[in-house]
Amino acid sequence: MALxxxxxxxxxxxxxxxxxxxxxxxxxxxxxxxxxxxxxQTVQLPxxxxxxxxxxxxxxxxxxxxxxxxxxxxxxQLQRGADTLRYVIPGAGxxxxxxxxxxxxxxxxxxxxxxxxxxxxxTLSIEIEF
Numbered sequence: 001m002a003l004x005x006x007x008x009x010x011x012x013x014x015x016x017x018x019x020x021x022x023x024x025x026x027x028x029x030x031x032x033x034x035x036x037x038x039x040x041q042t043v044q045l046p047x048x049x050x051x052x053x054x055x056x057x058x059x060x061x062x063x064x065x066x067x068x069x070x071x072x073x074x075x076x077q078l079q080r081g082a083d084t085l086r087y088v089i090p091g092a093g094x095x096x097x098x099x100x101x102x103x104x105x106x107x108x109x110x111x112x113x114x115x116x117x118x119x120x121x122x123t124l125s126i127e128i129e130f
Contacts, residue, residue, distance in 0.1 A: 019050045023046030033112075034111055039110075040105060042103060043106055046101075055096070058076045073089060084115070085112055088106075
C-alpha cells in the first residue's frame, strides 16, 4: 500500500509543460540606406503558443549590442568586414507579442557617413520567456 501512495504523490507533483513555436522572421521590403535620413525596416516574428501559455519577458542580444537602460532602446551593429553601421530598436524594453506576432521596428540612424557602400549583416537573438 505504501508504494501506491508514493506513486500517487509523484503523479500529482508533476509540472505542466507550456510550449510556443516560432515561424521564420518576415522583413519588410528592403531598400537602401541613405546617409541623410533614417532607414527603418519592420521585422515580424510569428509566435504561436499552446492554450494557457503566455509570453512573458522578451530579451534581445547580439555581438556588441546593448539595451540602453535610460531610453529602453536596443542598440546593435551591422558588419561588413571591419566596417559597421549602428541600428536601434526603440522600445525594446517593452516589446510584446500582439496576437501571434512580435514586431520589431529596426532603424539605422542617419548620419553614419563613414560607412562604405555594400551589404551589411548582423545577428540578433531574441529570447522569449513563457
